[in-house]
Amino acid sequence: MALKGPIDRNQQRQPQVRVNHRIRVPEVRVIGSDGTQLGIMTSxxxxxxxxxxxxxxxxxxxxxxxPVCKVMDFGKYKYEEKKRANEARKKQTVVEIKEVKVRPKTDDHDLDTKVRHIRRFLEEGNKAKITVRFRGREITHPEKGREVLDDVIKALEGMIIIESNPALEGKAMTMLIAPRPGAIKRAPTPGTAAPEPDDDDDDDDKD
Structure with a gap:
């Protein structure tokens, strides 16, 4: 008894395209190899x-x-379908959520640093979750946390979409933001050197 190899279950779930003699219906509507509608005829x-x-x-x-059938090169058709599927997968972007933690008493300098980090995350196409952590009795003044988040919103005004408004969750206040399409340009690639000035004209002047 011949042994069969392992079964690819993903392949099993894919709809099978009927080709040539596998098409057993009595009649089909035919499209020619040049795209011309040839009408209904027997299989x-x-x-x-x-x-x-x-x-x-x-x-x-x-x-x-x-059923509609087309006259074509099936091998080429499968190749083009696979190519399109691969291109579609390449275009898919994975959006991450980066969390930035601040305190209700964060000073201006530290907040500016945090905002720069948030901006970098957004430039990379990611979302940012800003979390204000309260300690001890700080939780009795949640408005202080809201003020910090409002400062972040002002610093990034016009660049972001607020996907989740500031909300108190236990001893933390959180807000979720995403980059506004077209509002944030990606930063230059690190290490890219500025073009060197052209010294040819200076040499000509010296002559």
């Missing part, structure tokens, strides 16, 4: 047409009545 007629062009008959819309 056998459509297959003979594809074979006459040394191409394949591929079912592209099985849910239509009758």
């Amino acid at each position: 056998q007629e459509a297959l003979r047409l594809a074979q006459s062009e040394a191409l394949d008959l591929v079912e592209v819309n099985p849910k239509a009545d009758p």
Whole structure:
């Protein structure tokens, strides 16, 4: 008894495209290899047409009545589909949420530093969660935490979208912000040197 290799369950779940003799419905609506609508014909007629062009008959819309088939190179079709899927995956961006912690008594210098960090996170396309931590009796004055968050909002005014307004959670007040599309430009790549001045003109003047 022959042993079968491991089954790829992900591949099993993918819908199988019917091609050529696997298309067993009586009639199909056919699209020619040049995109021309050829109308309805029997599956056998459509297959003979594809074979006459040394191409394949591929079912592209099985849910239509009758199903729609196209005359094409199936190998090239699979390659293009895989290429499009890979390009779509590359375009997908993973957005992270970076947390920045501050205190209700954070001084201006420290807050400026925190704001620079937040701005860098936003320039990278990430979101930022700003958390104000209260200690001891500081929690009795939550308005102090709100003032700090308001200062952050003012410092980044016009650059951000507030996705979650400041809210008190236990002994912390949090706020979630995201970059406003088109409002924040990415910082230059670190290590990029400025262009050197052209000294040719100076040398010519000396002559």
